Amino acid sequence: MEHVQAVVIGSGFGGSVAAFRLADAGLSTVLLERGQAYAPGQFPRTPAEMGRAFWDPRKSLYGMYDVWRFDGYDSVVSSGLGGGSLIYANVLLRKDEKWFVHEQALPGGGYEHWPVKRADLDPHYDDVERFIGVSPYPVEFEPFGGTAKTHAMQDAAAELGLDWFRPPLAVSFGTQTGAVPGLREQLAPLAYPNLHGAARTTCRLCGECDIGCNDGAKNSLDHTYLSAAKHRGADLRTLHEAKRVRVREGGGYLVDYVRYDPDTGHRESGTIGCDKLVMGAGTYGTVRLLLASGLPGMSPALGSRFCGNGDLLTFLLKAKDRDRIRPLDASKGPVITSAIRLPDELDGSSTGRGAYIQDGGYPGFVDWMLFGLDVPGQLARTAEFLWERFADFFSAAPDTNLSEEVADLIGSGALSVSSLPLLAMGRDVPDGVLSLDRDGNLCADWTVATSKDYFDRIRGTMQKMADVLGARYHDNPLWFRKRVISVHPLGGAPMGRHPGEGVCDAYGEVFGLPGLYIADGAALPGPVGANPSLTIAALADRMCTSILTGTKAAHPTGPAGDADPEQATGTGAGPAVGTAGPTGGEGSGSARAPKERGKGGTSLSFTEEMKGHHVPGACDPHDEDRGAKLAFRLTITADDVTRFLAEPGHLAGAEGWIEAPDFGGRRRVERGWFNLFVPVSREGVLEPDRREMRYRLFFSDVQGRPLTLSGWKDIHHGPATHIWPDTTTLYYRIFDGHLAEDAEESVVGAGTLHIRLVDFVEQLTTFRTEGPDGLGALNRFGRFFLGELWDVYGPAGD
Template sequence: MRTYRDDDEVDLAIVGCGAGGSVLAQRLARRGWRIVVLEAGPFWDPDTDWVSDEEGAHHIYWNANRIVGGEDPVELGRNNCGHGVGGSMVHFAGYAPRFHPSDFETLTRDGVGADWPIAYADLKAHYEELEAELPVAGQHWPWGDPHGYPHGPHPIGAAAERVWEGARACGIEMRVGPVAITNGTFGNRPHCIYRGFCLQGCKVNAKASPLITHVPDALEYGVEIRADCMATALEMGADGACTGVTFVHGGRERRQRASAVCVAGYAIESPRLLLNSGVGNGGDQVGRHVMVQGASQVAGRFPETLRMYKGPPPEVSSEQFYETDEARGFARGFAIQTVSPLPVGWAEHVLADGHWGKAMREYMRDYNHWAVVGALSELLPLPGNRVTLADERDAFGLPIARFDYTQCDNDRANIACTKRIQTEILEAAGAQDLLTIDRYAHLVGGCRMGTSPENSVIDADHRVWGVPNLLVCDGSVMPTQGSANPALTIMALASRLGERLATKRVDPHRAAVAT
């Protein structure tokens, strides 16, 4: 790996090596940019660092202390944030759908949320390129912008078959995939072995993550990735430009000089770094409009053995309910997909439902007889759902992040409707017992893009208002998040930004103009 000195002024310093930071680094390195990436977590080795053990995988999550509040507080850590090279995609389920065209203009279409300053058409070519690079496997997708995938769908297991039967009986259309998991060999990556540990780090490298897709190529083109480097502040010059990043490595504070800086630490850490640095918050927008998706799960018990863990966690899916349907009584919608909690996670769900002792043992004994229908409900961006800085400080001397979250009436109506549909599917499939699990997934927002400093943190080209050589490129930039998993869209945003920077269609040294 190429290395730079701290006092070398590199073309770009990137904070965070997840879906956004890694793709941006790879795209620009191929155009000759000199880049240093600072990653707070370790540089993972799948052979030695990951195990087929739920309890042995906690170190891949961001487990640092955070404070949560609001009327509907969100569990952080393993449910949302990654820690290490590859970011959250190291422990995502591999599910890689696109956003719909409607996601980029919900305010215009439905009177809720916000319009993006870019459109689906601006990302379409990047979606297609990334689907080939990861690669994505699945059936032809009839929803949103209908499209196919470069690799055919994976076979599905007995649990997914049961769920699909129930969906058909309810008149609900489903498809297999799309998952960023190899179906057949791909380069030096093997076929998926269907061991079920996608959320614990794919030990065989069948599941795509930046660690095995874009990071190796970035290194080949001269990017330096510094693991275990916690960014603590953005350095600012007298002229208002960002001149570098202060970080801690091995207990020693250092500073990397850079002509431009990109923050890509995701929806908690990116706002925290900007707030701690006192940068980009002239319109009081940093940390606001943080979103999660409602991720309710309804499980059904069947007489036969199903072994729901055998296969990619999201096997069959439906986006039939994705768009607004006024008859449902709320704006926007939700997506349905099979999921497969492993035994420890399943035990936590059973306990949360109030089952102890003998009942608990019976639920665990019958683990292989259960099928689970998951969902992603689009919850709306609200200014009061935000990241702020607490008075408490962490081991680096940084203020701990506080995240307050409260649902609105539209959110609650969406989740309630989602659970009704999930229940109907399992009942139609012949489930003998049901268990409902309330949860969240996929944290995004907090540094959203927009048209002015009054409604956003960055412009359409990811430049922080008032500091054009400071960029943000991760899930925090999303004004809305639809009912789709965000990973592919984060990568597409980074790919688009890389193209625009490399072709000089956006100049990080020229001030952004509100439109």
């Protein structure tokens, strides 16, 4: 039987990140995607093509859209290489810091709890944003007339006293990072080709984001993470649908799958074994697969905490700009260009659950929509569709898959467009339950009842926006049945602190089933509130760091301890993880997981921010205000405090970012180490009154050139007034390559960094522990720190 180190099921935001990270680390990785690959120019456009752009293999449909119908709830998800990124509206927003709730009571009983915090995800948010490439809708496009709806949203927000902004979009408006936006210009090539081998051009403001970008302007997952994964050796297998997961005798897992052949309709069954299995098939796909597989020891929380991320679709008909002169044309620009934020009760400035309202759009062409009006039989097909849906409202067993019916309707071109769609999402109540019926069909027990106040608030705000824009407000046509349409189903296999609370832990690993991970929206224990794609990807990135380091503290080890020497060389083939992408160029090499350390102990972490200058070409640091700016923000983690204090090198991991214009802006620390109070020898003689705090950080510049920042704080005997400057001043050099030791011939620059008082005060609030006896571990660390300072600066040193 075929066996690999890692299998990833699904290629959405969780699966794609996982496939790249694992392949980049050198693991043999196979990704199974049920849908097809779509190169630029291959997305459907004609009425006939759109009519078959749905997923239902039983009806020989292998398209992108998978439409689901449940009691009180309809949903649209994606099928294809790149998952939801193929048809989403490009928005990558972070979850609001205060919306990471902890044991917040739910109206119907129970509670919502996020076992992660915003600080846990921020470094991974940074990495994903850089990797995919994001920027807001540029104001430079105003001369092209593409921002009428953007200005209308801004005017409505100003009139209503609400916050308006242009969110980050995963769209290439310029040919490369920092380039002036232009329409349909060829993108600059990367260090490796995209998996389609196709040319890509910048956005042409056609509003076709949700039906697949035929220009390649969307930085969708197939152009970013999946192309990088393939470049690193991942085996991406399309038209492979996982059907069952089994525990493998002797360890690992088996995945039974079906391979489709759309040309012949033939299906071929197969099985693949793996050591690690990552579930990224989307909320419905992952939960249904877990429910159907009946894995031993699965948490009773499976199926719980389901919600639709507060999604609501409404329409403003015949909307005009604020002067009531120019009608809006929502087909100009990308689908979403701006957003309005409704505050949450958690913000302390409002009552009710928060949300975002975003402008919608539709394709710039409408011929295919109107063409069907002249097709004989159109009226009959529409009437038949509506009658079947009406009958389903009162059916005891409604059809949960609408793909065939919707495909027939859209293929006839019966749908029309509206003036301005409004898309809302926010913090609805995650009290739904997913289950299987007797026939193995997925069922969702969720209604708008417990979220009524939330939806009423959204609808009321949208109605006020309609008044400002002189428009007629229209609900989703299904709202009269208190139904919503969601494109962001979440939950069903939520993360938690223990099996009674969740299916997986805060790193995505399933309780009781080591090596099985959940990397998609199913793992979310409640609504993100904002568009969830970025949060799903950041959680997957954090999960992979944990997998590759072998620790739930998710921080690496270092060269002063037990690192593999092959991971720290000057050749550029060092431990770069996650460095490939459209904004950063190809990565500098693959990484292998370091040896496991500190397992079962108590970890301690804190965050440090330092700012200063960098002098290119300098060989020695200069403590003066010259050169370009350079700063870093690091989270330092000792995986096991007891071991950390006992080791002579007092080694901890460091991750975060370095920001320097000389190297292309903010660059991810690909791997980093920190040593606290290392004894110093001069010419072989130990200096008892001297210590160093040492930093070694691997990163790469914007061209992908590997670099090493090697720094030290000089802690030496003197008056007590020297403690502050000594412990807050870092002298550093930057070397060419990823080096385990300094090499004078490789110096490319040097400088000095300082901790400002305000940043030091913030640093004191960032100390965290994880594991047993956290307070005791923190006390031991504090006593050690103060004791070392006393040894150096105290009277005994005289």
